[in-house]
Amino acid sequence: MTDPAALRPVSPDEWPAFAQAMSDVFGEEMDSSFVERPPATAELDRTLGLWDGDRVAATSGVYSRTLTVPGAVVPCAGVTWVTVSPTHRRRGVLTAIMRRQLTELHERQREPLAALWASEGGIYGRFGYAPAALRGNLTGRTRRTAFRPGVDLGTGTVTPVDVxxxxxxxxxxxEALRRWVPGALERDERWWQRLLRDPADRRDGATARRYLLHTEADGTVTGxxxxxxxxxxxxxxxxxxxxxxxxxxxxxTPAYxxxxxxxxxLDLIRTVEYPHASADEPLRHLLADAxxxxxxxxxxxxxxLVDVDRALSARRYPTPIDLVVDVRDEFCPWNEGRWRVAGHPAGGYxxxxxxxxxxxxxxGALAAAYLGGVSLGTLHAAGRVTEVSPGAVALAATAFSWPVTPWCPDPF
Structure with missing residues (x-):
């Protein structure tokens, strides 16, 4: 087992070796600018590296993000850059990284939630993570995408624009929209800059990225x-x-x-692909052909959920709830035990x-249900939730739901 204390943040001078270690494990050629110096979004004080002599054997990082949850906006630790060299597998290195991150978040009372995008589906469940927002992966033939009669396209104008x-x-x-969608992340200047990068070697045979704006008659941009x-x-x-x-x-709807x-x-186009669509993308409900x-x-x-109490107090509940939940959490023992969860549309406790x-x-089941996209009733059917009081699953499943499907179009 690797001692979590052996992990330490990377310095600016050590960044190239740290970045190269990521590149080696992910099996992809990183941009030279990324390897040479930390990107603007990097927070070196929140990185962890494991050194084997002069070589970096494991990496991880955390972004300070803000996540929309049902009825609120909450600080969230965006876990990223997690790699372990093949030479150091099966030694407890990844477990040490996960434990160090979550323990520090808890002890320092930082973000009550942590989030990540998993490169492999079987890795992070044992650390209490769970998929909480799906991406829709929409595909179809454009010739079949006529809208239903009566769809309002408004009087605004769609215009191609430069970056x-x-x-x-x-x-x-x-910013106006993301506060209403659980799973959405804020984008400050750094994140917009990252999002709009468009290196030619990452286009996979497609054109450079193109952009559209929807503008109303008074000049207001609405899409x-x-x-x-x-x-x-x-x-x-x-x-x-x-x-x-x-x-x-x-x-x-008109702008969308x-x-x-x-x-x-678009001329000469026969297929549409939208990998990061919402799992309940409204477009599908505009079509005449379902x-x-x-x-x-x-x-x-x-x-x-880093801290069960802070996380469940932060979100809102569309119907009243007042239940006692016995949480099982071996990896973060401070969450173990019985919690009274009470809430309504205006607040939670x-x-x-x-x-x-x-x-x-x-x-993990609590994390899956947190954004409202996975029903506690479904998790009960899967054996992840045990009902002690009759009717408690139905009440909790209703209270943990949310009218807007969770969606995060921002991999990090």
């Missing part, structure tokens, strides 16, 4: 979209291009629908109690 105009207008729309096009032909010379959609956001109509009507776009949902954002439990739930 400068997009960068000036899109953040305001994003934006980012996309690429990959041109190709069939064997008999017919056009068979693909529009690769990065993001589409609109402040209201008009942006999609532009994308779906089978025109096929979702293939996969896990997106994984969540971990969670504190220690000696009362008999209504539910018994493991930490």
């Amino acid at each position: 400068g105009a997009y960068r000036a207008a899109a953040p305001r729309v994003h 934006y979209a980012a996309f690429r096009v990959r041109a190709r032909e069939t064997a008999d010379g017919e056009p068979d291009g693909t529009v690769l959609v990065d993001e589409v956001r609109g402040r209201g 629908a008009a942006l999609w109509r532009y994308l779906l009507d 089978r025109a776009l096929l979702p293939r949902p996969v896990d997106g954002l994984w969540l971990r 969670c504190g220690r109690t000696d009362l008999d439990p209504d539910l018994v739930v493991d930490a």
Whole structure:
């Protein structure tokens, strides 16, 4: 077992070796600028590295993010850059990294939640993480994407713009919308800069990223979209291009629908792909043909409740709840035990109690249900939740739900 104390933050001078270690394990060629110096989003004091002589054998980092949860916005530790060299596997290194991160978050009373994007699905469940927001992976043939009669496209205008105009207008729309969607993350200047990077060697045969703005008659920007096009032909010379959609956001149905109509009507395009769509993307409900776009949902954002009391007190509950939950959490023992969870649409409370439990739930199941995208009833059916008081599962499943499907289009 590796001693968590052997892990330490990386210094600026050590960054190139740290970045190269990530590149080696991920099996991808990092941009030279990334290897040479930390990116603007890096927080070196929140990194952890394990050194074997002059060589970096393991890496990890944390971003200080802000996450939308049901009814609130909460600080969240964005876990990233987690690698362990093949020479140091099966020695407890990853466990030491996870334990060190979560213990420091708890002891320093920093973020009550931690989140990550998992490179492999079987790794992080044993540390109390669980998929809490799916990505929809929408695909379809554009010729079948006619809208239902009566869809309101409004009177605004969709205009192709350069990256400068997009960068000036899109953040305001994003900020207005992201506070209503559980799983959404803030984007400050650093994150917009990262999002808009477009190196030619990462385009996989597609065009440079293209941008759209939706503008009302008074000049107000009410929507934006980012996309690429990959041109190709069939064997008999017919056009068979693909529009690769990065993001589409609109402040209201007309702006959203008009942006999609532009994308779906592009010349020479026959297929649309939207990997980071919401698992319940509204576009599907605009279509006359319900089978025109096929979702293939996969896990997106994984969540971990660092402190059960702070996390459950932070979110809101659409219906009243007052239950005792017995939490099982071997990896973070400070969460073990019985908690009274009370809440309603205006606030929440969670504190220690000696009362008999209504539910018994493991930490991963609680994390899966936290954003409202996974039902506690489903987790009960899977054996992850034990009902002690009759009706407690139905009450908790209703109170932990949320009207807006969790969605995070920002891998980190």
